[in-house]
Every structure is written in structure tokens, then in C-alpha cells.
Amino acid sequence: MNWDQLKAVLELRWQLTRNQWSRSKSGLRGAFAGIIVLAGCFLAAIAFLAGFFGGSFALRNAPASAVMLVWFLITGGFLMFWFFGLLGELQRSEAIDLQRLMHLPVRLGQIFVFNYLASHLAVSIVLALPAMVGLGIGLALVRGPRFLLLLPLAVSMILMVSAWTYCLRGWLAALMINPRRRRTILTLATMAIVALAQLPNLYFNVFGGRHALHRRGEMPFSSLLVAQKFIPPFWGSLSARSLVEGDVVPTLLATAGFLGLTAMGLRRAYSSTVRFYHGVDRAKKSGRVLAPAPSSASISTSRPSRFMERKLPGISEEASAVALASWRAMLRAPEIKMAWGMSFVVTVIVGVSIAVRSHTHLPAAAKPFLMPGLITFSLLTLTQFLSNQFGFDRDGFQTYVLSPLSRRALILGRNLAVVPIVALSSLVWLLLISVFLGLPVLTFTAALFQIATMTFLGAIAGTFISIYLPFRIRAASLKPTKISGARGLLLVVCQLLFPLLMFPVILGPLAELLLHSAEIAPTWPINLIYSVLLAGFAFLLYRLLLPGFARSFQHRETKILETLTSEVE
Structure with missing residues (x-):
């Protein structure tokens, strides 16, 4: 040595x-x-x-x-x-x-x-x-x-x-x-x-480890x-x-x-x-040493990806292009993968724990209330993602601002890109609860319409917050950049009030329980009928509000661009 x-x-x-x-302010770094x-x-x-x-x-x-x-x-x-x-x-x-x-x-x-x-x-x-x-x-x-x-x-x-x-x-x-x-x-x-x-x-609450230890009385x-x-x-x-x-x-x-x-x-x-x-x-x-030079034949025979050329059924070509491009960009962004992955992990862990621990003593009347609550919890894990749909674009947001696309198609496309992960997270809950608790067919069908309702309501609330309270997300993380105290407080309040939009979904199981308890229409599937009507109402409400969101976005797009491209870390 x-x-x-x-x-x-x-x-x-x-x-x-x-x-x-010495270059830090007043030597704070050295003191720290x-x-x-x-x-x-x-x-x-x-x-x-x-x-x-x-x-x-x-x-x-x-x-x-x-x-x-x-x-x-x-x-x-x-x-x-x-x-x-x-x-x-x-x-x-x-x-x-x-x-x-x-x-x-x-x-x-x-x-x-x-x-x-x-x-x-x-x-x-x-x-x-x-x-x-x-x-x-x-x-x-x-x-x-x-x-x-x-x-x-x-x-x-x-x-x-x-x-x-x-x-x-x-x-x-x-x-x-x-x-x-x-x-x-x-x-x-x-x-x-x-x-x-x-x-x-999972071991103690799902696989019976806690009960096994109680039965044995001591550690093996x-x-x-x-x-x-x-x-x-x-x-x-x-x-x-x-x-x-x-x-x-x-x-x-x-x-x-x-x-x-x-x-x-x-x-x-x-x-x-x-x-x-x-x-x-x-x-x-x-492969700089062993890899041969690519030939024209190998280049011509390679099959290009047709993903971006596809068109979603029933959607305009502009909205379909925005949805597919946004979906591809989100699949490549690690911070969005982290948000989705953490939501999925939490959903599976909590869902399995609740289902396994409750399948023996949960009354039948409580099962219709379980799905709306769990779906709301699933949306809570995605609140930051839903309420800041443009924040992950950062400098790439200027592409949307400079594009000649109609703002209605742009908003619709961005919302469609969010739908798969929101629906997937809720469907995981539904499948877990159905397997472990044995939900009736009518309750399962009503839960599907409840997922659709919450998806529309989540898109409405998320788009509103994304337009009026956008913030930049740091690359490779879920941490926002520095924002003012008042703006941050307002953002936190909006995110805390986000689950209140899901309250109407609870009214269906509640109405069915009260009416059946009073022996009023005891054979009618009140929860299913209410869930279907509420899903249709949420869809119509989204269609009515979409042009207004487009006008608001067009009016505020320069302010959103300034917020998202500001590199104040």
C-alpha cells in the first residue's frame, strides 16, 4: 500500500x-x-x-x-x-x-x-x-x-x-x-x-401464523x-x-x-x-467487438410497433392519439410506475388481509357496503396521480400547448389514459372480495357499475384540480417542487375532500338495506338499479362538464405551462 x-x-x-x-450559507452544512x-x-x-x-x-x-x-x-x-x-x-x-x-x-x-x-x-x-x-x-x-x-x-x-x-x-x-x-x-x-x-x-393476519402461535403457546x-x-x-x-x-x-x-x-x-x-x-x-x-454491422435486410424485416397507429373505438382520432401517447409516456415514466405499483401493492396487501380476516364473521347485509368503501380506498392511493394529471409531463407539456388539437380531445385523451389503472386497481379489490367473501351475483354486478361511477367522478374531480392547482413533479420521484404555503394548503384540502365525491355510491346499499328491513320491495335489487342509474348520471355529468374543462384548460394553459416548466427544486 x-x-x-x-x-x-x-x-x-x-x-x-x-x-x-464553506460555500453553504453561514456554515449551516458544516454545523449540521x-x-x-x-x-x-x-x-x-x-x-x-x-x-x-x-x-x-x-x-x-x-x-x-x-x-x-x-x-x-x-x-x-x-x-x-x-x-x-x-x-x-x-x-x-x-x-x-x-x-x-x-x-x-x-x-x-x-x-x-x-x-x-x-x-x-x-x-x-x-x-x-x-x-x-x-x-x-x-x-x-x-x-x-x-x-x-x-x-x-x-x-x-x-x-x-x-x-x-x-x-x-x-x-x-x-x-x-x-x-x-x-x-x-x-x-x-x-x-x-x-x-x-x-x-x-401477511403471515400473522392472512396465513394464520398468529393463530398457530396462540395454539402452540410458544415459539417453535x-x-x-x-x-x-x-x-x-x-x-x-x-x-x-x-x-x-x-x-x-x-x-x-x-x-x-x-x-x-x-x-x-x-x-x-x-x-x-x-x-x-x-x-x-x-x-x-x-457488442462493439462481436456484433456485426446491421444489414439492410435485417432492418427491413424488423416489425415496427403499431401501438401508436391504433384507434380506440367510439373515440375521435385526436382523443385516441392523445390517450395512446399519454399511456405510452406513462408506461415509460418510473415515477408513475411507482405510483401505480405502490397502489397495487397496498391494494393487494390490505385487500387480502381484510378479506381473509372477515370472511367468517362478516354479515351478509354488510357485504354491499364493503366494495364502495374499498374502491374509495383504492382511489385514495391514486389521489396524487389523479389530481395532477399534467404534473408528470414537466417540460413535455409544451407539446400539448403548441399542438393544434382541440382542447376537448386533449382533456378526453388524458382522462382515457388514466382510466385503465384506476379501473384495474378497483377490479383487483372486486376480485379479491368476490373470491374470499363470495359476493352475490347482483352485488358483484352493482360493484362493476360503482367502479364506473367512481371512475367518472374521479376524472371530474381530478381534471378540475389538475387545471386549477397544477404542480411540477420532480423526475424519478413523487415529490412536488417548491410551492407556496397557501397553494400547498389548498391542494391538501382538495385532496382530503376528494373522497367525499364517492359518498353518493354508498346510498345504493344503504337504500337497499333500509327498504328491505322495512319489507318494502324485498325482492327488488335496489342496489343494482341505483348503481346503474348513478353510473349513467355520472357519465352524462362528465360529458356535460367536458366542454367547460376544455375552455378552462385553454384559458389557463399558459399558466399551467409556466408552473410545470419552472425548475424550482
């Missing part, structure tokens, strides 16, 4: 950091960094003391299973915090950019090691490592020096997790050179984290022991149990295993990083 080179690079990094702090460092030291001290006193007093005479359980909980908490911070870890930039050093005569290996060590500045490590060290020292004081083996065990376990996370980050960095692919990966990662975080909820201890053998981070809890029993061999083997896995992860991460910065992977993916 060349210490002079490393010292020079670190001094350069420190000077650049100081320059960034100092506060974060002090807070981290305070949390680390608290975690160390908690582990030390827990090992010295609470676990002084505890059985082996109790010590194993404590170490298991600390490891599980660390992995949970690490998992939730994984998305930010994957987006974190390197402390020292290797690409800026490729033209300099420096050893990239030592810079790689420094960047890897800098990746350990995470809240999960600040809390978990001091707690494990304190617990090991506390146990060593009261139960023997062999418990000091827990210290290298804890360090090696954290190094293993961080090494493979660092390897994953390097692999994703090679994939995310394309900005659109980068945003898509981050979107999928966010949805995956949310979905995985709900697995315990033997199953826990078997499971930990196949999950490397939890080897530490088994090692702590073996130390209580007087056996140090499992601890030594676990530490060696952690260090071996750490070396494998770092070796793979370093090799992939060097290949990436040398351009080897990109050359292979682009």
Missing part, C-alpha cells in the same frame, strides 16, 4: 468537503454535519451501555436460550434497519470517485478499500455494533473471558453484510448507466422493499434453531448459545465463515468495479 498516495487523496477529499461546507456526528456518538454510547449492562446484569445467570434470543434480536434489528436503509445505500455516491482517478498513477485497490470502509457510516451499524460489543464485554466480565470471542464475531458479521451490499451496489451501478433504467431499478427496489416489509403482516424453538443454520447473519446467535454451554468451536467457525464470505464479496465487488471503470462490461453489453 502506498501511504503517500492514500494520504494525498484523503487530504484532497477533506479539502473538497471543507470547501462545500457536526450535529449528526455528535448524535451518532451519543447513540453509539447509549447502545454500548445498554448492551454492557444487559450482559452484566440481565444475562448474568440467564440460560443459553435467553442469550441466543438476545443476540438473535439484535441481529434481526440490525438487518431490519439495514434493509430499510438499503435503497439509500444503493443511491449513495462513492466517497472518492474512482473514475476521476483513472488517469492518475494511484493504486485503485486502496481507494476501493477506503470507499468500502466509508460505506459503514450507517445508522444501523452505529446502533448494532456498539450494542454487540457492549453485550460481549458485559458477558465476559460475569461469565468468563471466552465471551470476548463475540467481539470479532460481531465485527466480521457486519463486514460480511456490508461487503455483499457493496458488491450489490457496484453491480447495480453498472446497470444504472442508462438514466431510465436507473429510475426503473430504483422504483422496483422501492416497491420490493415495501412488499417485503409487509411479509410479517427447534424450528428457530434449524432456520438459523441456513442464514449466515444468524450464525452469531448460535455461537452465543454455544459459548454459554462452554463450546468455543462454533464461534471460531462462524467468525472464519464471516471473514471468508467478506473476502468473497469484496473480491467480487472489486473485480466488477474495475471491469466497469475500464469499460469491459459496457463493451460486452453494447
Whole structure:
């Protein structure tokens, strides 16, 4: 290792950091960094003391299973915090950019090691490592020096997790050179984290895990022991149990295993990083060496996409073109994928939980009320998307302003592009409830018309808010740009009042319940008749308001354009 080179690079990094702090207003960035460092030291001290006193007093005479359980909980908490911070870890930039050093005569290996060590500045490590060290020292004081083996065990376990996370980050960095692919990966990662975080909820509330535990009365201890053998981070809890029993061999083997896995992860991460910065992977993916030049025959035989040439039935050609173009643009926008995906994930998780937990004791009279409420909840998850239909266009909105399209066709096309995802989310609810609760045919049919009603009413309210309260959405996120306080408050109020438009749908099941209870027209499908009439009324109302929306849009399109193209972040 060349210490002079490393010292020079670190001094350069420190000077650049100081320059960034000095350019901030009144040194606020430096003060904020100092506060974060002090807070981290305070949390680390608290975690160390908690582990030390827990090992010295609470676990002084505890059985082996109790010590194993404590170490298991600390490891599980660390992995949970690490998992939730994984998305930010994957987006974190390197402390020292290797690409800026490729033209300099420096050893990239030592810079790689420094960047890897800098990746350990995470809240999960600040809390978990001091707690494990304190617990090991506390146990060593009261139960023997062999418990000091827990210290290298804890360090090696954290190094293993961080090494493979660092390897994953390097692999994703090679994939995310394309900005659109980068945003898509981050979107999928966010949805995956949310979905995985709900697995315990699904287990206890859907698959009967909570009832199984109540029936057994205790955790299946033997199953826990078997499971930990196949999950490397939890080897530490088994090692702590073996130390209580007087056996140090499992601890030594676990530490060696952690260090071996750490070396494998770092070796793979370093090799992939060097290949990436040398351009080897990109050359292979682009096929610059082996790919032959495209021939005219191959170009002529390729089938172009006919998606944009299609025409929706019963819709004008202009509105159909706007709808298809908007739909294609939304399918390519990662932030819209995130909004749709999160709505779908929440819909499935909540819907399955409600359906499974309610199918045994839900009265038949309450089933017609369930669908309107759940569909309203589904629309609530899409409120930001429905009430800001132009905000995701950003600079592309000027294409609509400059186009010779009639504004009526433009508004209709944008609303038609929104219909599939709104209807799909509601249909998922309907299918889940129908499967698990066994909805009657008349109630199921009425729910279809209720979905149509809520779609029309949602389009009316969303178009109104989109025209009069538009705001720009940041690229690759769902966060709006900076808006005034009064405008933001008005926007929040409108979004909170958004579900009130769905109140008329509840009147159908309510009227049927009251009339049947009073034995008035007991055989009439009141809910179905009311839902059909209400859907027709909502359709006519939308048609009547559409020309007014078009005139309002034409009057305010320049103001909307100014709002959406303003890059105030």
C-alpha cells in the first residue's frame, strides 16, 4: 500500500468537503454535519451501555436460550434497519470517485478499500455494533473471558453484510448507466422493499401464523434453531448459545465463515468495479467487438410497433392519439410506475388481509357496503396521480400547448389514459372480495357499475384540480417542487375532500338495506338499479362538464405551462 498516495487523496477529499461546507450559507452544512456526528456518538454510547449492562446484569445467570434470543434480536434489528436503509445505500455516491482517478498513477485497490470502509457510516451499524460489543464485554466480565470471542464475531458479521451490499451496489451501478433504467431499478427496489416489509403482516393476519402461535403457546424453538443454520447473519446467535454451554468451536467457525464470505464479496465487488471503470462490461453489453454491422435486410424485416397507429373505438382520432401517447409516456415514466405499483401493492396487501380476516364473521347485509368503501380506498392511493394529471409531463407539456388539437380531445385523451389503472386497481379489490367473501351475483354486478361511477367522478374531480392547482413533479420521484404555503394548503384540502365525491355510491346499499328491513320491495335489487342509474348520471355529468374543462384548460394553459416548466427544486 502506498501511504503517500492514500494520504494525498484523503487530504484532497477533506479539502473538497471543507470547501462545500464553506460555500453553504453561514456554515449551516458544516454545523449540521457536526450535529449528526455528535448524535451518532451519543447513540453509539447509549447502545454500548445498554448492551454492557444487559450482559452484566440481565444475562448474568440467564440460560443459553435467553442469550441466543438476545443476540438473535439484535441481529434481526440490525438487518431490519439495514434493509430499510438499503435503497439509500444503493443511491449513495462513492466517497472518492474512482473514475476521476483513472488517469492518475494511484493504486485503485486502496481507494476501493477506503470507499468500502466509508460505506459503514450507517445508522444501523452505529446502533448494532456498539450494542454487540457492549453485550460481549458485559458477558465476559460475569461469565468468563471466552465471551470476548463475540467481539470479532460481531465485527466480521457486519463486514460480511456490508461487503455483499457493496458488491450489490457496484453491480447495480453498472446497470444504472442508462438514466431510465436507473429510475426503473430504483422504483422496483422501492416497491420490493415495501412488499417485503409487509411479509410479517401477511403471515400473522392472512396465513394464520398468529393463530398457530396462540395454539402452540410458544415459539417453535427447534424450528428457530434449524432456520438459523441456513442464514449466515444468524450464525452469531448460535455461537452465543454455544459459548454459554462452554463450546468455543462454533464461534471460531462462524467468525472464519464471516471473514471468508467478506473476502468473497469484496473480491467480487472489486473485480466488477474495475471491469466497469475500464469499460469491459459496457463493451460486452453494447457488442462493439462481436456484433456485426446491421444489414439492410435485417432492418427491413424488423416489425415496427403499431401501438401508436391504433384507434380506440367510439373515440375521435385526436382523443385516441392523445390517450395512446399519454399511456405510452406513462408506461415509460418510473415515477408513475411507482405510483401505480405502490397502489397495487397496498391494494393487494390490505385487500387480502381484510378479506381473509372477515370472511367468517362478516354479515351478509354488510357485504354491499364493503366494495364502495374499498374502491374509495383504492382511489385514495391514486389521489396524487389523479389530481395532477399534467404534473408528470414537466417540460413535455409544451407539446400539448403548441399542438393544434382541440382542447376537448386533449382533456378526453388524458382522462382515457388514466382510466385503465384506476379501473384495474378497483377490479383487483372486486376480485379479491368476490373470491374470499363470495359476493352475490347482483352485488358483484352493482360493484362493476360503482367502479364506473367512481371512475367518472374521479376524472371530474381530478381534471378540475389538475387545471386549477397544477404542480411540477420532480423526475424519478413523487415529490412536488417548491410551492407556496397557501397553494400547498389548498391542494391538501382538495385532496382530503376528494373522497367525499364517492359518498353518493354508498346510498345504493344503504337504500337497499333500509327498504328491505322495512319489507318494502324485498325482492327488488335496489342496489343494482341505483348503481346503474348513478353510473349513467355520472357519465352524462362528465360529458356535460367536458366542454367547460376544455375552455378552462385553454384559458389557463399558459399558466399551467409556466408552473410545470419552472425548475424550482
